[in-house]
Amino acid sequence: MPKFIPGLQLSEQFYKKVVKELIKKKFSNLKYSAALIGSGSEVLGFDTPLSTDHHWGPRVIIFVSSKDIKYRKKISDYLSKNLPLKFKGYSTNFSEPDEDNVQLLIEAKKGDPINHRVGITTIEEYFKNYLGINPRKKLTAYDWLTLSEQKLASIRNGKIFHDQIGLKKVIKKFHYYPKDVWLYLLASEWTKINEEEPFIGRCGDVKDEIGSSIIAARIVQSIMNLCFLMEKTYAPYSKWFGTGFSKLKCAKKLSLHLSNVLNSKKWKERQKHLAQAQKIVAQMHNNLKLTKPLPTKTTSFHERPYHVIHGDIFAKELRKRIKDPDIRKIPTNIGSVNQFTNSVDILVDILDEERMLGKLKVLYK
DSSP: OOOOOOHHHHHHHHIIIIIHHHHHHHOTTOOEEEEEOSSSHHHHTOOOGGGGGSSOSSOEEEEEOTTTGGGHHHHHHHHHHHSOSEETTEESOBOOOOTTOOOOBOOOOTTSOOOOOEEEEOHHHHHHHHHSSOTTSOOOHHHHHTSOHHHHHHHHSSEEEEESSSHHHHHHTTSSOOHHHHHHHHHHHHHHHHHHTTHHHHHHHTTOHHHHHHHHHHHHHHHHHHHHHHTTOOOOOHHHHHHHHHTSTTHHHHHHHHHHHHHOSSHHHHHHHHHHHHHHHHHHHHHHTSSSOOOOSOEEETTEEEEEOOHHHHHHHHHHTOOOHHHHTOOSOOOOHHHHOOOHHHHTOOSOHHHHHHHHHGGGO
16 A cells, blocks of 8 residues: 555545646636545544545546536546546545445546546535535524535535635635524533433433433533634534544643543533533633633532433523524524434434535524
């Protein structure tokens, strides 16, 4: 195997040293943008040598105007005949997608056309297929709430190599949530914590340490979600969630406490470590100055011997600051699609994104 090169770097070099020159030679008048955004661990910067076994290799997306998309096949065919067999030691030829849509790097024979992964599309076509929306239109609150953070991260964290038709301007729209959507998401995550935090002790009281552990793990995930939100960073889906969290500024303070919660064998020990983590995240909330200062220490849940942060207080204060009428009239803090499901099918693999988004929006009305 050739020396591993992070996929985003590999694709940038592939574009600049090969694809760019071929387009310039044959299609010198073409106005286009080139980037690597969307699916793939390399787009998020999380790829390793193991990632090279599928869907990985020298690739790039070429965005052209709607009037020039008629040249898609001509451009693709030209690249098939003129791309080198290898780049930086990696084949530029991919297998046909299998029944699971998986493509592998395979060796091409000299003289055979290259089955490359230089995609040619328009900005509108790409975003409709990938996010189910028209990127030229203003996004509604409901649009934002039904967009997968994994996919938003893969748009924001990708890289533009060349831009003549305004791709950078479009991507900037997806940089992060509008303020009122952000406030609602923060409130929703605090609500999730509030709904279950006393159950850690209640399960423990009836000798259900497994149930207590499961609930504690969910609250740990909610704390991590709050951290992503507070640092205005899209959270990746489950495969990269912990890796993404480790890159946050607050991870150094929180990681040990969260690990201790997950590793605790008894509910009282679990609760003690969770209280330390909750104190840190409550102080992070206060540092944002979105609401009046709120308590950072856990206290008793009514008359029961369970210590909780009372996430409902945070949620109520955050909702008071929301001005958008569409968000204000949402009756419950169910949050975004990322907050009420971990389904990979919904967050990553939906084939008919536009149809699914339409169904999800019904939840908010």
